Amino acid sequence: MSETKKVKVGISIGDLNGIGPEIVLKTFEDPRMMELCTPVIFANVKMLSFFKKHFGLENRFFTAPHSEKVVDGKLNVVNAWKSNFKVNFGEEDKVAGKYAVRSIEVATQALIKKHIDVLVTAPINKNSIQSEEFKFPGHTDYFAQALKGDNMMFMVSDKIRVGLLTDHVPVKDVANHITPELIEKKVGIMSASLRKDFGIRKPKIAVLGINPHSGDNGVIGDEDDRILKPTIHKINDMQGELVFGPYAADSFFGSKNHENFDAVLAAYHDQGLIPFKTLSFGKGVNYTAGMNRIRTSPDHGTAFDIAGKGEADHSSFAEAVFKAIEIFKNRMDYIAITKNPLEIQKRHRSKG
Known part of the structure; x- marks a missing residue:
């Protein structure tokens, strides 16, 4: 251009x-x-x-x-x-x-x-x-x-990029909305956007867990073990993407682990937007990816x-x-x- x-x-x-x-x-x-x-x-x-x-x-x-x-x-x-x-x-x-x-x-x-x-x-x-x-x-x-x-709410700044698996969904309904098909679709949108829109050749993506502590091996809900983990493995094996997780959301940002990735995929609205706005408020942008x-x-x-x-x-x-x-x-x-x-x-x- x-x-x-x-x-x-x-x-x-x-x-x-x-x-x-x-x-x-x-x-x-x-x-x-x-x-x-x-x-x-x-x-x-x-x-x-x-x-x-x-x-x-x-x-x-x-x-x-x-x-x-x-x-x-x-x-x-x-x-x-x-x-x-x-x-x-x-x-x-x-x-x-x-x-x-x-x-x-x-x-x-x-x-x-x-x-x-x-x-x-x-x-x-x-x-x-x-x-x-x-x-x-x-x-x-x-x-x-x-x-x-298909699109995705993608919050971006110079410090951090956060996308959402579900956006305007009541918290009580989040787990029911998250399916292997949805995860694959959102990872695909995020990965393609990072390549086309942000110039990142081989993106690294972190996925946050649905439940506290990513379910603690099923003690606090089984969705992370039953849905997230096998889908992440499948995406890596079948599509060659660099997708990691699920990570416990409570410590992920405080430990600055997000700095090791090109983008983070959060399970629901507040899980992703609270840390994003805390770190980037006034400098953050809501981008509709995909x-x-x-x-x-x-x-x-x-x-x-x-x-x-x-x-x-x-x-x-x-x-x-x-x-x-x-x-x-x-x-x-x-x-x-x-x-x-x-x-x-x-x-x-x-x-x-």
Whole structure:
């Protein structure tokens, strides 16, 4: 991929009553961002002008008539809706949820049509977005249907990468959801992503146990011995992957064992996200791995408690933008070199 080509970064605005608009505008107030990418916000230019004035920011908008008509060097806005909305910072509102969904849907269509290269989503409120037309617990589930593929919530930072076997599943149901087929599928998604999206040729993956102490040889549940261990052995033997575990989750991160692996596959949401956010909060990115399109988001929610106060830290959103661009370039390089094996040899010789 040419280093001079600017990546077109699509942005869904998130919940208008939350911190989404603030962190988006703060990120792109820095003029250096325009040298890195071409941002395209799917929202409403009048609404963004309100947020700009409220937070005392200096953004300048270019209203693009369509996602195909964006301009490099500008902060592009595609009007995803025309009607106005009265912002009530910090409040759950079904109307705000409707506009958040509209932004996601219009941005997703632009992503499918390749009018944008990547999509970065600002935080949504999972209750406000629910309707007869939109019944997804979150972005990851929506993209699994909209982009018609298997995907995985993959939390990534410079320090650690954590994927999930199950994500928005009640804890009481986790063990019932974990099957050999699911483990093989998630390991496959993670391994392929590490190769294509992060440039790791032979990934090492750690799998965390389902039960405390990985079941203590069946004393605290038999799922680890009955499901996880034989499936990990099968993946290593049949597919040649470097997959290890199951590891007891309580000591795995405190002992810094995660530093010995390229990624960690956790059994359920909090098992993976609590240590990830403890180690990387503000610098972490939620990446939806396994899709033929690239989507990232910050590692936090709508933060209704500070919405409208000008206190929101945009670091994680900016990291989500940087990570989306990095993954896009890595993926383009991967496609190029796998299509042309001679290019691989040339690169190895140049490094030698």
